[in-house]
């Protein structure tokens with residue numbers, strides 16, 4: 221018997237888009253905490269890809285703040301878990317019904333000033349990354365401080381219909397308060413310059429997602 225014709229996508233790029241319906245309840249508390257953090261750490265982090273913005277240290281998940289803890293442990297962890305599960309759905313049966321744990325490697329907040337932006341870069345030591353919009357200001361249009369991703373595949377060699385799916389060089393995502401986007405760590409990304417009266421504030425995080433065995437993460441699969 222001959223095999224039926226089939227299609228299969230190889231090396232797809234998965235994005236997750238999640239909305240925190242409790243955001244309006246925690247927004248003020250988060251901003252208040254970040255203001256306090258900035259007063260205690262006025263220098264912040266100086267990454268080469270950043271311009272006109274304040275970036276915190278990368279250990280936000282280790283700070284003792286109840287609102288942040290809840291956001292990381294509940295909304296963010298669940299969103300990362302769902303994304304990792306979807307990306308690996310073809311492989312889940314290799315592991316039975318595994319217990320899965322999300323570990324935050326880095327997390328930080330960014331406070332963009334007028335004209336602030338981030339040039340293209342990728343994150344290391346993690347499998348998934350995110351941006352969570354805390355405050356976007358009046359203008360949430362895509363190119364006003366929005367997040368963009370660069371195409372990870374090589375350029376098209378022709379301009380035919382057959383390669384049309386490979387045409388677009390970047391993808392833009394709408395900033396929205398309470399929205400979190402998740403992407404695989406290898407993707408190059410950045411943010412358009414932000415222009416607004418109210419500063420733009422976001423949280424970012426890098427995670428690894430482990431299968432747990434007897435309460436311990438299996439670190440190498």
Ligand SMILES: [Fe+2]
Nearest residue numbers: 341342343409
């Ligand atoms: Fe980034």
